[in-house]
Amino acid sequence: xxxxxxxxxxxxxxxxxxxxxxxxxxxxxxxxxxxxxxxxxxxxxxxxxxxxxxxxxxxxxxxxxxxxxxxxxxxxxxxxxxxxxxxxxxxxxxxxxxxxxxxxxxxxxxxxxxxxxxxxxxxxxxxxxxxxxxxxxxxxxxxxxxxxxxxxxxxxxxxxxxxxxxxxxxxxxxxxxxxxxxxxxxxxxxxxxxxxxxxxxxxxxxxxxxxxxxxxxxxxxxxxxxxxxxxxxxxxxxxxxxxxxxxxxxxxxxxxxxxxxxxxxxxxxxxxxxxxxxxxxxxxxxxxxxxxxxxxxxxxxxxxxxxxxxxxxxxxxxxxxxxxxxxxxxxxxxxxxxxxxxxxxxxxxxxxxxxxxxxxxxxxxxxxxxxxxxxxxxxxxxxxxxxxxxxxxxxxxxxxxxxxxxxxxxxxxxxxxxxxxxxxxxxxxxxxxxxxxxxxxxxxxxxxxxxxxxxxxxxxxxxxxxxxxxxxxxxxxxxxxxxxxxxxxxxxxxxxxxxxxxxxxxxxxxxxxxxxxxxxxxxxxxxxxxxxxxxxxxxxxxxxxxxxxxxxxxxxxxxxxxxxxxxxxxxxxxxxxxxxxxxxxxxxxxxxxxxxxxxxxxxxxxxxxxxxxxxxxxxxxxxxxxxxxxxxxxxxxxxxxxxxxxxxxxxxxxxxxxxxxxxxxxxxxxxxxxxxxxxxxxxxxxxxxxxxxxxxxxxxxxxxxxxxxxxxxxxxxxxxxxxxxxxxxxxxxxxxxxxxxxxxxxxxxxxxxxxxxxxxxxxxxxxxxxxxxxxxxx
Numbered sequence: 001x002x003x004x005x006x007x008x009x010x011x012x013x014x015x016x017x018x019x020x021x022x023x024x025x026x027x028x029x030x031x032x033x034x035x036x037x038x039x040x041x042x043x044x045x046x047x048x049x050x051x052x053x054x055x056x057x058x059x060x061x062x063x064x065x066x067x068x069x070x071x072x073x074x075x076x077x078x079x080x081x082x083x084x085x086x087x088x089x090x091x092x093x094x095x096x097x098x099x100x101x102x103x104x105x106x107x108x109x110x111x112x113x114x115x116x117x118x119x120x121x122x123x124x125x126x127x128x129x130x131x132x133x134x135x136x137x138x139x140x141x142x143x144x145x146x147x148x149x150x151x152x153x154x155x156x157x158x159x160x161x162x163x164x165x166x167x168x169x170x171x172x173x174x175x176x177x178x179x180x181x182x183x184x185x186x187x188x189x190x191x192x193x194x195x196x197x198x199x200x201x202x203x204x205x206x207x208x209x210x211x212x213x214x215x216x217x218x219x220x221x222x223x224x225x226x227x228x229x230x231x232x233x234x235x236x237x238x239x240x241x242x243x244x245x246x247x248x249x250x251x252x253x254x255x256x257x258x259x260x261x262x263x264x265x266x267x268x269x270x271x272x273x274x275x276x277x278x279x280x281x282x283x284x285x286x287x288x289x290x291x292x293x294x295x296x297x298x299x300x301x302x303x304x305x306x307x308x309x310x311x312x313x314x315x316x317x318x319x320x321x322x323x324x325x326x327x328x329x330x331x332x333x334x335x336x337x338x339x340x341x342x343x344x345x346x347x348x349x350x351x352x353x354x355x356x357x358x359x360x361x362x363x364x365x366x367x368x369x370x371x372x373x374x375x376x377x378x379x380x381x382x383x384x385x386x387x388x389x390x391x392x393x394x395x396x397x398x399x400x401x402x403x404x405x406x407x408x409x410x411x412x413x414x415x416x417x418x419x420x421x422x423x424x425x426x427x428x429x430x431x432x433x434x435x436x437x438x439x440x441x442x443x444x445x446x447x448x449x450x451x452x453x454x455x456x457x458x459x460x461x462x463x464x465x466x467x468x469x470x471x472x473x474x475x476x477x478x479x480x481x482x483x484x485x486x487x488x489x490x491x492x493x494x495x496x497x498x499x500x501x502x503x504x505x506x507x508x509x510x511x512x513x514x515x516x517x518x519x520x521x522x523x524x525x526x527x528x529x530x531x532x533x534x535x536x537x538x539x540x541x542x543x544x545x546x547x548x549x550x551x552x553x554x555x556x557x558x559x560x561x562x563x564x565x566x567x568x569x570x571x572x573x574x575x576x577x578x579x580x581x582x583x584x585x586x587x588x589x590x591x592x593x594x595x596x597x598x599x600x601x602x603x604x605x606x607x608x609x610x611x612x613x614x615x616x617x618x619x620x621x622x623x624x625x626x627x628x629x630x631x632x633x634x635x636x637x638x639x640x641x642x643x644x645x646x647x648x649x650x651x652x653x654x655x656x657x658x659x660x661x662x663x664x665x666x667x668x669x670x671x672x673x674x675x676x677x678x679x680x681x682x683x684x685x686x687x688x689x690x691x692x693x694x695x696x697x698x699x700x701x702x703x704x705x706x707x708x709x710x711x712x713x714x715x716x717x718x719x720x721x722x723x724x725x726x727x728x729x730x731x732x733x734x735x736x737x738x739x740x741x742x743x744x745x746x747x748x749x750x751x752x753x754x755x756x757x758x759x760x761x762x763x764x765x766x767x768x769x770x771x772x773x774x775x776x777x778x
Contacts, residue, residue, distance in 0.1 A: 035094035035533040036565065041558040042236060045537065047249075048555055049233030049240025051341070052542035055251040055307040057217070061201045061225030063247030063309060064108060064160060071111040071158035072100065073151075073195055074188075075144050076166035076207050078122050079129060083232045083526045083539055084209045084588040085137040086171025087501075088575060091527035093235040093536040099164060099205075102238025106246045114154045118144060135172035140180045143187040146194055155198040160225075162203050162245075163195055169209035169232070169539070169588035174273065174628050177263060182583065183213050192216075196223040205230050205241065209539045209588030211579075214259050214300055229253075231542035232588060234526065235535065247309060250340030252367070254306040256544035256592035257579050258288045258299055265291075265298040272581040272626060277634035277668075280623075283641045286580055287593030289358035303594060304345050304362070306545075310336030310373070314344070316414035319407055323400070323423055325384040326363065330409050332379065334371040342368050343547040345410055346381055348388035351403020354422065355390045360408070362596050363387040367548045381409075387596055389425050391643045397424040398643075428688050431639055431679045439708040442678060442720065449757040450474045459515030463771055472514075472767065473760045481759040482744050483508045484766050485719055487729030488518070489738030491699070492531075496520035497567045499531030502728030504696070505770055507738075519770065521617070521727070522566075524573025525589055525605070528559065532566055535559065540575050540601075544591035549604040556608025556616075563614045569773050570615045570661055574605040576649050577665075580625040595645050599652025606657030613774025618653045620665035620698055621674060621685070622646050631702060634668040642669075643684075651689055660693045660769055664723055666702075675701045678721040686722060694769045696725040700733055709752045714743035716754040724762040 055062070064070060080098040083089035103110060121127055121144045129141055154161070165188055167181070179185045184192075196202050203226040206212075217227055228251065230241045243249040260266055267282035267290040282290060288303040311334075318329035332342050346364040350357050364383035371377060388405065389398040400423040406416045432438035456475020457467035476484075486504065488495060493503035495518040505519035506512040523529035527536045537543070537559070543552055563571060575589035576598060591598040602618055609616035623635035623646050637646060653659055662685065664674040674680060675697045685691045697718070706712040706720065715726060731741050747753025 037094050038535060038558050038562045038565065041535045041555070041562070044551070044555045044558055045234050045236040045535065046239050046243065048543060048546060048551055049236055049538050050243045050249040051546040051548055051551065052231050052233055052253045052538055053241065053244045053251050054229045054253040054255055054305075054545055055226070056229065056301055056305070057224065057227040058307055059225050061160060061203055062228070062245060064245050068159035069109045069111055069157055070103070070160050070162055071114050071154035071199075072103070072162045072164065073114070073146070073191055074164035074166070075118060075122055075141055076164040077162075078118060079141050079166075080237055081166045081168060081207050081209065081232045082234055082237055083536055084169030084171070084586075086586070087523045087529060088171060088586070088589040089526045089539070090523070090529050091536045092530065092533050094533040096235045097238035099238045099241055102240070102242035103245070105239060106242040106248070108242065108246060111154045111158045114150065117150060135170070137170045137173070138168050139175065140167050140185065143185065143191060145187060146191050148194055148198075151194045151198045158199075160201040160203060161195045161199040162205060163191060164205045164207055166207035167209065167212055170585050172585070172627050172630070174585045174626065175210055175212070175583045177583070181212070182263065184216055189216075192220060196220060201225045203228070203245075207232065209541060210584070211257050211259055211582040211587075213263065215261055218300070231539060231545070233538040233542050247338065250309040250338050251306065252308060252341040252343065253545040254304050254343045254345075254547055255301055256303065256541060256594070256597055257582070258291050258303050258593065259301040260291070261298050261300050263582070265295060266581060268581040272583060273628055274633065275629050276632070277636055278626065280580075280635065280637040280641055283638055284644050285358065286578065286645050289361065293359045304343070306343075308336070308340050308342070310334055310338040310340040312336070312342040314410040314412045316409045316412055319415035321405065321407065321415070321417035323385060323425075325382060326407060326417070327380065327382045328407065328409060328414055330379050330381060330414075331376055332368050332371070333376040334373050337373050339370050339372050341370050344368065344379055344381060346383060346414070347408045348383075349406040349408065350388055350390075351401055351405065353403045354401030355392060355399070357390055361388050362594055365547050365597070365600070367546075385425060391640045393639050395424060395427075396430050397427045399424050428643065429683050431683065435707045438678060441683075442708060445682070446755060447757040447761045449755065450760050459767070459770070462767070469764050469767055473763050476763060477510075478745060478748065478759075480508070480511055481756075481763050482740070483511060484763040485715065485724065485744060485759065486726040489729040491728050493518070493520070493728070497530055497532065499529065500568065501529070501572060501699070504725045504727065504729070505766060507729070516767065516770065517775070519569045519773065520567060521570040521572060522563070522568040524571045525575050528562055528566065528568060528571065530566060530568075534562055534566070539588040540591050541588055544597055544601050547597075549600055552601055552604040553608040556605045557611045560609050560612035560614050563609070564612055564774075568614065570617050571609050572617045572619060572663060573609065574602045574616065574618055574653075575620070576602050576618045576653060577620060577624050578646055578649065584625055585627040595648035596652070598649035599656070602649060602653035603657030606653055606659045610658065610660065615660035615769060615773060616657070617661040617663050617696070618650060618659050619663035621650055621662050622665060622680060623669050624665035624667055630666045632668075634671055636670055647684065654685070654689050654691055660772055662691070662693065662695050664695065664697050666698050673702050673704060675723045676704060676706070676717050676721050682722045692765075692768065694725065694765050695723045696727050697723060699727055700731065701726060703731070711747050711750065711752050712754065714741060716744050716747055719744060719754060719758055719762050722762065722765070724765045
């Protein structure tokens, strides 16, 4: 990279950092000794990274022999991808452990001559990494050209070769069908060719955040001894991966996504990347639902797949099922020679009668403790029937069709249940099909105004239970109600810790005098994004591959402690969107193609974050499945697919995790931006699911008029949908001080205009959050 190009990139990034209060190129003026690390978090990070590793192939080369020498190829051994780029990964880590450091920490003997060659090459100025700038980050790091002489020299003393292939991921851009992104580069292919010619034991590690093309693995069958996806697993990455390579931890991760033979095999491949809209023509047949049902021969590796260093026997010995759900008792026995953990997956094969359905769906899962050879554990696993129900658009209900429901545990038949007649489990409110119908619904559901009083109680009286929220809101002025409907105005608010994402709540002095303090938000989910040193977690996809909800909850509980330390109230996490297509640039932040796995992982993260009196903010509600044109793109999706796939994970997160805040997405859903979507936010989220928390926008929003109420626009249109808070507050991305656009109050009291009751309702949604948060000193 030239000096001029590097200077230009630095200048561009510094402009971005000025408005965000954070950034990859910012440096904090602290010494290493001042770099705070939450006590106990490093151990959990290391465990999560190790449990996320998915072993795809192994002929016995792993674990590494204790006394053998290892030659490591690929620059990522030093220049590791710890996480993806963007707001969800831009965390200032107190330290990092790359692969080489992790192997050295584990006592692995490395080929020092080869290592020194890589160190010298990567340190050269012309080979420095160009991190680019926002949305223009690298897809990969250019590989060091290898000569056969270098490889042969390493093979003379080393028993095993480790080949590391890495990929970046990033917000506001997609991965692309090109070498260096979805496909291997020529240099990577040459590296594989040269190394597999010279070594009989070759282990390939995939340091990735998104699924990439893996079809090349079959071309090297017999030449590659082991293949493992080690993900982007945070600041403890090197230690985590070394634990698995050396056998300290037996691999126990399972794939959270299907790996197809070809990109074109994915059902969304013909309807992804649209600049105006994407038709979700595949409906509910996303990921494994499609492959198992319609293309079983096009899977390279299925969801739930992953090898171990040991073996397990699965014995389902009791199953009870009925209209409410299923309960299975399962005994797992370690029949191998090494200790290890096993994931228990319960699948339901529904009847073929009635609605078109996948041949089977994941309905429950659990993970054993570490079992010694010969040791057993009995688990009781439950699933509500909603997890294998179908949404019937004709009766607007989740239903179970008549017929036989078969259950399998780790592919072992566990029993079945016969339903004699179609059962309607849960009725949902219909979604409006016309503007006139939606107008009628909104008018019928307008909240009553709380009569105003001149002097209401102090907010401390509300928190103490001596006054109601209604009492307090009755004493608020129009100006104060408007202030509660938006953030302070910009990121890196002076009301909170340096580098915060913005503040809402007590953003004006009169509210603070009445006891309403500012609510400080910080970016996530891979840690807390601040101008402070914070722990960097494994990416969302890696966490999902652990199938360990208890571990995820414990890890995020430590993040909650870090929030307390720095004064953050709301972590903008977890990322919840479904992996509809492997090219989505932000998939690394999200969990899985499966809504149940995504929902359970999200709920665990929420419980952890909120365990210390803070708030989680699951995002992006909903159908934010592509980054290109994300602010204008329309996700066109059927109601059935919406409710079964793209909302189901959020529903689980809300109902089981108790999320206090939800963030809407940038995109449109069936023609309406999410931050204006009454049926999405009020009808489904608040109505069907009973959500009583706060809803905020993603940072900034699109201007628009309401089709139902032509005089209503922008912030009034948003508040009418019960999207309570515009973040970070100002409609302009470059504002340094809040300037009202006037759109919230301009129609107050006018026919068809915003009502005071709506302003009060939104204010109560915000203030209710404040009663649920732990106070802190900033």
